[in-house]
Amino acid sequence: xxNNNKKVWFKQFWPWFLIILPLIAVVGGITTVIxxxxxxxxxxxxxxxxxxxxxxxxxxxLKNAQKLNIKALVTQTNNELIxxxxxxxxxxxxxxxxxxxxxxxxxxxxxxxxxxxxxxHFDADTDLTGKWQLRIxxxxxxxxxxxxxxxxxxxxxL
Numbered sequence: 001x002x003n004n005n006k007k008v009w010f011k012q013f014w015p016w017f018l019i020i021l022p023l024i025a026v027v028g029g030i031t032t033v034i035x036x037x038x039x040x041x042x043x044x045x046x047x048x049x050x051x052x053x054x055x056x057x058x059x060x061x062l063k064n065a066q067k068l069n070i071k072a073l074v075t076q077t078n079n080e081l082i083x084x085x086x087x088x089x090x091x092x093x094x095x096x097x098x099x100x101x102x103x104x105x106x107x108x109x110x111x112x113x114x115x116x117x118x119x120x121h122f123d124a125d126t127d128l129t130g131k132w133q134l135r136i137x138x139x140x141x142x143x144x145x146x147x148x149x150x151x152x153x154x155x156x157x158l
Contacts, residue, residue, distance in 0.1 A: 061144035072145050072158040079124040091118050097135040
């Protein structure tokens with residue numbers, strides 16, 4: 001008496017079950033590699049040594065602003081920053097730099113000129129949200145104001 005209940009291997013459940021588990025792991029691994037290569041973490045500072053040497057220069061510029069009693073009031077409305085400076089002799093133009101804490105491609109650096117009231121206006125194209133390092137310098141770079149801020153906020157002092 002012959003047993004005709006035997007099926008060929010590809011019509012049975014267990015071989016396919018045993019094949020599908022490693023196949024899912026391989027697909028997941030390939031997907032992980034693709035995601036990791038497309039979303040590399042950015043280096044905000046490439047040369048740490050040069051950045052470290054520049055700290056002393058930065059401190060000198062910050063101390064110059066303190067000696068001259070230069071202060072700034074920054075007001076944010078939506079994506080606009082309004083900067084009012086006090087204690088500055090030449091109020092014609094400033095360099096404004098915004099450095100994002102983790103995303104270097106969001107960094108902004110530009111030259112602003114004063115309006116009729118002596119205020120500086122910056123309109124951002126993108127949302128100014130998150131942690132930023134805000135830096136204000138004159139055109140001749142004789143002093144510097146800087147502060148780490150979390151935006152959005154209504155008003156803050158430098």
